[in-house]
Amino acid sequence: MAQLTPLAKGLISVIVIGVAGSLAWNFGLKERVGTGAGGSPGTPPAASAPAPAKPTPAKPGSSAEPAKASARADDRNAPLGSPTNPLKVSLVSFHGYAPALVANGNALETQAGSLYAKKDLNVRFVIQDDIPTLATVFESGAAQCAWRTSDFWAQEQPNLRNAGLDGRAVMIVDNTQGGDAVIAKDAAVKSIEDLAGRTVALLQFTPSHGMLIDALDNSSLTARKKDSVKTVFINAEEGTAGVRAAFEAGHVDAAVLWDPDLALALRNVKGAHVVYSTKTATNLIFDVMVCDARLLAKPDGQAVVQKFVEGWMEGVTAARANPDNAVEALVRTEEFFRLLADKEGKAFVKSLFANVVWTGVEDNARILGLVGGTNHYERVYKRFDEIYRKAGALANPKSPVIAPQDSFDYRYIKAMLARDQAAATAAAQPQTTFSQSSLKEATQQQAMVTKPVTVGFASGSAELTKRAQKTVDGEMVPFIENNGKAYFEVSGNSDSTGTRESNLRLSAARAKAVVDYLVTQWEFPRERFKIVGNGPDRPLCNEASAASEGLSLEECRALNRTTRVAVFGGR
Secondary structure, three states, rough: EEEEEOOOOOHHOHHHHHHHOOOOOOOOHHHOOOOOOOOOOOOOOOOOOOOOEEEEEEEOOOOOHHHHHHHOOOOOOOOOOOOEEEEEEEEEHHHHHHHHHOOOOOOOOOOOOOHHHHHOOEEEEEEEOOOOOOHHHHHHOOEEEEEHHHHHHHHOOOOHHHOOOOEEEEEEEEOOOOOOEEEEEEOOOHHHHHHHOOOOOOOOHHHHHHHHHHHHHHHOOHHHHHHHEEEEEHHHHHHHHHHHHHHHOOOOOEEEOOOOHHHHHHHHHHOOOOEEEOOOOOOOEEEEEEHHHHOOOOOOHHHHHHHHHHHHHHHHHHHHHHHHHHHHHHHOHHHHHHHHHHHOOOHHHHHHHHHHHEEOOOHHHHHHOOOOOOHHHHHHHHHHHHHHHHOOOOOOOOOOOOOOOHHOOOOHHHHHHHHHHHHHHHHOOOOOOOOOOHHHHHHOOOOOOEEEEEOOOOOOOOOOOOOHHHHHHHHHHHHHHHOOEEEEEEEOOOOOOOHHHHHHHHHHHHHHHHHHHHHHHHOHHHHEEEEEEEEEOOOOOOHHHHHHOOOOOOHHHHHHHHHHEEEEEEE
């Protein structure tokens, strides 16, 4: 994609990849309270954002008082997880981590009577909104575990190994479902394909960046039209406040944002609307907790991590049961949320919970494929590794490619699942119920994105060959799995050769063959698919002027002969 204001290439170093490159979607939450301008010259400050402030020591006697105690020296000779040597966990200010604070007694350090205290485990949550690299965090002893989004973990693990270290994710802590989105203000921009020739603001090498690349890669835009989408990379220091400011000021046509700036932009800009979001792409963006491999190699470390994971999962249950208390936990422990609550109200903070799933044992089992089905975490890890290597995000382009299964330590969730039959049973059930009536309603709207797939058929035939099945498996199925709550229109299409009537019949039969395969072999509900035979009526390329797209006539016709999968659903 073309770049209007890319970050300087010199910034892509080991240290900056940890700061700029790892500015995953939670980073902007700190900067949202800043007054920085957007990435384009003349972009005004975010008018509705309060000034930034670092967390201040709690007053004696308050529930957040243990933050004061974190300044004391730890006794490294004491057992890990004891009061004098707590397990230290690096977080940023983000509402997806509220369950952890709840489990700790609404505090950064473990409180008496809290869920962690009952497990005889002391945890210190360290708020590091500047996001140091994992190598820095682990080597300095600032923390033994740290948050990462799954996409950035795919970027950083190779760098961590280059530094002579390693880590493993030990649990999925949240799953954004509506909290990340591509938004626009022009009513004519209704799909990813409508971004052609438009400018889009975002933060580079974050889930926003990966989400946009993934959507464009899966769109029906030709290569030339994909290049016409101009990405405006806002300076990392501005955070998502800068992205929102550029969008609100009208300096860009669209933006990729996450909450709370997403919610604020949609509220503040007349006509602002969601084009594509994780409300539909429910299996795309996860947050994980990564722990130092040296900790995970020791029996005593394993015991501590098991308690840590169990306490977090219990915190999920408690936060779901009492979301108002989860708001209090955030406001009491993190300056960012205190300021946000003062500015927008606690009800606004609570509203952010609707677009993120705090993932308990059941959710972890489903996402990790532990009770059958696809391991969405590993699929996403591999996909984003591919995206970011191609985009030049890795500090060392020759960094080793890490197998997704080597990035996650499944022991802790598996141990909990083995004791929780109810969670195992629930995880095996379909996450969403689909119906023909909802399919009909959804497909009356414009598709959010349409993926063309070249499924080869023998001349005049609608029978799927083994090669065609492999194409469906590799190109179509992951796209469907990304969009976990979507409905789809599967259409057969043809070029302009042959009679229209025969092409209409054959293209419908071929679309049906693809859907039959998806239903019988992949067990997708048939109610998710609308079958259409377009014949030559909906070309993606104008065969009379193929050269204008940089294509030969045969390349143009091949694009028109694709089977297409269009996404419909909640935005």
